[in-house]
Each structure stands twice: as structure tokens, then as C-alpha cells.
Amino acid sequence: MRYVPALILDALFVLVFAVIGRASHEEDPGGFLITAWPFIVALLLGHLIAALLPARPRRPWSLGWGAVVWVVTVIGGMLLRIVSGETAQTAFIIVATLVLGVFLVGWRAVAALLRGRAARTRDERDAATGGAGPDATAAGDPIAGEPDPSDSAPHREADAASDPEHPTS
Template identity: 75%
Template sequence: MRYLPALIVDAVLVLVFAAIGRASHQEDPAGFLLTAWPFLVALLVGYAVALLLPARPRRPWSLAWGAVVWVVTVAGGMLLRVLSGDTAEVPFIVVASIVLGLFLVGWRGLAALVRRLRASSDRSSASAPQTRPSAAAFPAAVPEPGAAATRAPEASAADDPAEAPESRDPDPA
């Protein structure tokens, strides 16, 4: 099952390749499956070849795996196109090789770059000294629980009825 996510990404990219090719020639984009099927079959064969190689690449997201799948997909797709009565002219072979190479090997290269950057940032953060700020660096905005209860309330003029403004009458008459 570890091969399935990479296979799905590859299959989607082959479908995108076929849809772009159909649209660039003002052909019906809905017929992209007619263009894609030989390459999809060859893609499955490419996965089988990568699995069966004696010194095979072990991970389907590795660059070596992508290179094997790319070569088999292009060669097998062209062969199936010719055997099914379609054409495989030199410009199409060149464009298909370049685009499928960028797609099938390219996403693996980006994934390797992301993994490498993530690993180097993990190593640098692990080697950096971990310091925690002291509690004094962040003064408490709210008093600690119970602190307000222990403090004596301050007296104010409003607390003394004799000093309250309502109890004084400025005009005693």
C-alpha cells in the first residue's frame, strides 16, 4: 500500500499531460483518455519494473524510482501508441519525454528537497540550546488567585455614609 499514493500522483500527472496536450492542439479535451491510456498502462509497467529490479529503488517517492518509471512510461507509452495505430512523431516524443520527465521525476525532486530542508531545520533546532524565559520576564497581568482576597480593601469616601455626597445637603434651610 505504500506505493499507492505515489502511483496516484503519477497517474494524475499523466492525465494532466494528456489533457494539456489535447488542449494545446485544439482537440476535444474530453478525449484526453484516448491520449493518456497508453501512458497509464506503461506507468503501471514502470512500477512493476521498478519493483522487480534486482538493485531496485526501495521507495516510490525516490528520484531513482521516478527515473525508472519515467523511462518505462515514455518508451512503453510510445510503443503502445504505435501498436494501436496512432502516431509517435519525433516532436511528440521529445515533448512527451520532457514533460513526463518534469512531472514524474520533478515532484520527487521537490519532495526530496522539502525532506532535506525539513531535516536540516530539525537538526539545527535540536542542536540550538533550549532556553526557557523566566517567569520574571513576563509580568503577570492578572493577580494570582487568592491574592485579591488577602489584600485589605481600601476605604473610600463613598464607604462612609457621613461622607457620601447624598447625605450632605448644601442648603440646610
């Protein structure tokens, strides 16, 4: 279930990409699903690939996960467009790559910054109270809204070398 919020947010960004693209070409924005479907299908495949990679990123809101989803969404979406008889001109490929990169990786970068800030605040509070604060034992998951048991202090220290996207300080 922890994958669902990231998948939904990514799908919303792909839909926004399609609406903006159609509107910028003065096409009917209501037909955005025609533009979006290849990228939505590729997005689902991207999440599946990210989840199944042997050395995969562990969290769907991590930058590594987002990079896998982004690359698969762009390449898969373009291939599906071509196979279905649509065009994939160079300018469209460049714009789609940049916009989807900002959308699919960008929100994860913001989340990483917020998690880092929350961890620093929690560490400062724990240092001031001797670690006896109400949140001293579990870190919250800002995306799913629930505690992430793999984010406890011993795991953070053990994962520091293997997960540079999850700061411990």
C-alpha cells in the same frame, strides 16, 4: 501501501499531460483518455519494474524510482500507441519525453528538497534541545503522511553511502 500515493500522483500527472496535449492541438480535451491510456498502462508497468529491480530505489518518491518510471512510461507509452494504430511522430516523442520527465521526476525533486530541508531543521532543533524533541526518534513521510521506520538515525547513517537521494545532513 506506501506505493499508492506516488502512483496516484504520477497517474494524475499523466492525465494532465494528455489534457494539455489535446487542448494545445485544439482537440476535444474530453477525449484525453484516448491519449492517456497507453501512458497509464506503461506507468503501471514502470512502477512494477521499479519495485522489482534487484538494486531498486527503496522509496517510490525517490529520484531513482521516478527515473525508472519516467523511462518506462515514455518508451512503453510510445510502443503501445504505435501498436494500437496511433502515431508517434518525432516532435511528439520529444515533447512527451520532456513533459513527462518534468512531471514524473520533477515532483520527486521537490519532495527531496523538502525532505532535506525538514531533516536540517529537525537536526538543528535536536542539536538545540539535546535530541529530546518530540520528533527526535522518527522522521515523517511527507508523501504518505506517516512515519517511515526505515528513516531512523541509525538507518540514515548506514544508508548514506548507498542512498545519495536521502541526505543525512
